[in-house]
Amino acid sequence: MHSQKRAARGGTLVLGGGFAGGYVARRLGRSGATIVNPSNYMLYTPLLPEAAAGTIEPRHVTVPLRTMAPHADLIMGSAVALDPEQRTVQVESEAGSFAVEYEDLVVALGAVTRMPAVPGLREHALSVKDVGDAIRLRNQVLRQIELADADPASAEWRLTFVFAGAGFAGVETIAELQELTAGALRRHPRLAGIEPRWLLVDPSERILGQTPDGLARFAARTLERRGVEILTGTALASVDARGAVLSDGRRVASDTVVWTAGVAANPVVTRLGLPVDERGRVRVDGMMRVADMPGVWSLGDCAAVPNEATPGEFDPPTCQHALRQARRLARNLRGTPKAYAFKTKGQMATLGRRHGIAVVGRMHVRGVVGWTFARGYHLLALPFTSRRIRVMADWLAAACFRRDVTALSLNPEPEPA
Numbered sequence: 001m002h003s004q005k006r007a008a009r010g011g012t013l014v015l016g017g018g019f020a021g022g023y024v025a026r027r028l029g030r031s032g033a034t035i036v037n038p039s040n041y042m043l044y045t046p047l048l049p050e051a052a053a054g055t056i057e058p059r060h061v062t063v064p065l066r067t068m069a070p071h072a073d074l075i076m077g078s079a080v081a082l083d084p085e086q087r088t089v090q091v092e093s094e095a096g097s098f099a100v101e102y103e104d105l106v107v108a109l110g111a112v113t114r115m116p117a118v119p120g121l122r123e124h125a126l127s128v129k130d131v132g133d134a135i136r137l138r139n140q141v142l143r144q145i146e147l148a149d150a151d152p153a154s155a156e157w158r159l160t161f162v163f164a165g166a167g168f169a170g171v172e173t174i175a176e177l178q179e180l181t182a183g184a185l186r187r188h189p190r191l192a193g194i195e196p197r198w199l200l201v202d203p204s205e206r207i208l209g210q211t212p213d214g215l216a217r218f219a220a221r222t223l224e225r226r227g228v229e230i231l232t233g234t235a236l237a238s239v240d241a242r243g244a245v246l247s248d249g250r251r252v253a254s255d256t257v258v259w260t261a262g263v264a265a266n267p268v269v270t271r272l273g274l275p276v277d278e279r280g281r282v283r284v285d286g287m288m289r290v291a292d293m294p295g296v297w298s299l300g301d302c303a304a305v306p307n308e309a310t311p312g313e314f315d316p317p318t319c320q321h322a323l324r325q326a327r328r329l330a331r332n333l334r335g336t337p338k339a340y341a342f343k344t345k346g347q348m349a350t351l352g353r354r355h356g357i358a359v360v361g362r363m364h365v366r367g368v369v370g371w372t373f374a375r376g377y378h379l380l381a382l383p384f385t386s387r388r389i390r391v392m393a394d395w396l397a398a399a400c401f402r403r404d405v406t407a408l409s410l411n412p413e414p415e416p417a
Contacts, residue, residue, distance in 0.1 A: 003090065003099040005070050008034040009073045011103030012333060013089060016266075017042055017065045017074075020300030020322040021108030024130055025069035027330030028384075034073040034100060036091050037227040042068055043130060046319060049169070050350070052134035053176035054404045056394045062131060063383050073304040075100070079109075080175070082272040084293050104295050104333055106324075107274065107282060111263035111301035111317055120239035125164070128173050139407040140256055141177055141186065149188045157253035159196040162244050165209070165261030166202035166234045171219060173260060174200055175352040178226050184405045198228040199252060202261070203235040208357075211347055212314075215357040218366045222351050263304045263317055266267055277304050283316075286339035288329050297332070308341035319381060322343055348374035353399075 010032030014021045017037030025033040041062040050056045065074050075249075077093025089105065091098040113127045116297075126137050141161070148155035159181075163174045181196050200207065200223065205282040207230060208216040220230055235247040236257075243253040265280040275283045275291055283291055288305060290296040299305055302318035305325055315321040324342040332338065348358035348370065356371030358364075365373055375395070382388050 003097040005099045005101070006034075008083055008100055008102040010034075011072075012106065013100055013102035013104070014072075014106045014108060015079050016108035016110055016275045016300070016302070018108060018300060018322070019044070019319045020110070020326050021106065022063070022065060023067045023323055023326035024106050024108065024299070024330050024333075025065075025072040027327060028069075028071070028333065030071050031334065032071045032073070033069065033074065033106075033417055035064060035069065036075045036077060036079055036100070038076065038078055040074060040076055040296070042063055042379075042383075043314050044319065044382055045106070046381075047131075048128055048131070048134045049172040049176045051131065052128060052138045052173060053180040054406075055176065055398045056391055058131050058135060058408075059389060060390045060394060063190075063331070063387060068383060079268065079272060082274070084273075084296060087295060093165075096123060096316060098206050101298045102295070104297065105271075106329065106333075107290070107296065107298040107302065108300045108322075109266040109268050109302045112166075112265040112266055113259065114262045115259070118238060118267050121236065122258060124239045125257045127259050128169055129263075135408050137173075137177070137258060141181060142405055142407045144255055145181065145184050145188065145191070148194070148195075149190050150189055150296060152194070155191060155194045157243070158244075158255055159191075159194065160199070160252060160254040160256070161196065162199045162201065162236075162252055162254050162257045163242075164201050164259050166200050166204065166207035166230070166232070167260065167262065168208065168347075170200060170202070170258075170260035171207055171223070172209060172349050173258070174228060175223060175350070177368075178223075178228060179352045180403050180405075182226075183403045186402075187405065193245070195227060198226075201231045201234045201236065201246060203247070204232060206232055208349065211349075211357065212359060212364055215364055215366060215370075217358065219349065219351055219357055220354050226352075230296050253367075255301070263301065269298075279304070287332055287337040288325065288340060289337070297329055305340065309343045310322070315342075323381070345377075346373075348377055 012033040014035045044061045047061040051058045051061050077091045081090035089100050113129045144158040148158040226244045236248050239244045282298040288297050300322045305315045309363040328340040346360040350356040357376045358370040358373035
């Protein structure tokens with residue numbers, strides 16, 4: 001196929017429209033940029049658990065890239081090849097093939113769900129990485145409730161939900177979906193007296209390994225009071241269509257296994273020929289420049305970004321770090337490059353309605369206060385007042401009314417025979 005040649009707007013080509021890439025393009029302002037991304041929106045991933053549970057409308061955790069960066073061009077497609085000598089990136093899209101020339105290339109391709117070689121994991125487990133995943137997970141949970149109602153004899157295994165990974169994503173998602181299920185079951189008198197089974201498994205010694213021990217214990221107690229079984233020191237050994245086998249040999253019959261155990265750098269960075277470390281992350285210096293590739297920069301979850309504020313450590317894959325990296329990199333592109341330095345503002349997690357934990361500086365808070373801190377931070381981190389108002393309206397509706405138990409179809413309805 002013949003490639004159409006075009007030049008990146010303002011000379012800057014940004015691969016990836018996530019938090020890192022989207023904010024770089026936005027910060028460049030009227031200088032402009034060209035963004036290459038498979039979709040036309042940026043996703044705020046920390047709110048995906050609430051989108052899965054129906055607390056927040058899924059569209060409200062996204063921001064259109066053309067709104068995010070009004071002076072940037074957008075190519076909906078994927079980078080498939082890089083020629084650093086010619087300063088050209090080959091992009092494939094439904095509109096055709098493009099050879100995009102650049103002066104500066106920003107690689108912000110993010111991360112993908114890390115899928116280890118567990119038999120059956122890719123074929124049978126769900127994940128929570130994008131809006132489609134959140135909707136699929138919600139539909140799966142609600143579908144199992146309906147099927148259990150139709151055949152109560154199957155309720156024991158249909159209403160067993162296994163979550164592998166007890167980091168922030170796993171803990172927040174299981175907390176939100178447990179509340180969704182509890183509310184939904186009140187509409188099913190045929191299932192009265194049947195308690196769903198929730199399992200949270202993780203090979204670590206405790207859940208939320210990134211948080212202080214006291215807050216992690218509080219989170220564990222909160223989940224256990226709601227009936228969540230926490231199995232630490234335990235991993236998934238295999239998954240099939242009828243359940244999972246744990247590393248201790250136990251078999252759990254279930255139709256719903258959810259994998260939330262971490263992310264890995266997008267493998268596209270390796271295919272593009274960028275230098276990577278042992279974890280597949282792009283190697284960059286303190287100014288986020290890629291070694292031996294003039295004019296090429298990288299940041300976000302796909303890069304091993306050193307931080308002057310934490311010598312000897314690389315930034316974790318979080319939205320708050322991606323945002324600060326984007327601010328520094330945009331300045332570096334427009335002026336004299338300086339090293340990136342940022343001290344984390346804290347860590348926080350919601351555990352369903354009115355429960356949460358937060359680390360803010362030296363302060364550790366939990367319960368309603370922790371929940372308020374977490375929601376307040378996420379609200380401020382969302383770009384644009386319009387998005388914040390939409391999310392606040394969703395939260396208000398969720399506080400005043402029962403959770404919506406509508407399953408949103410991702411596929412067209414079959415035509416009647």
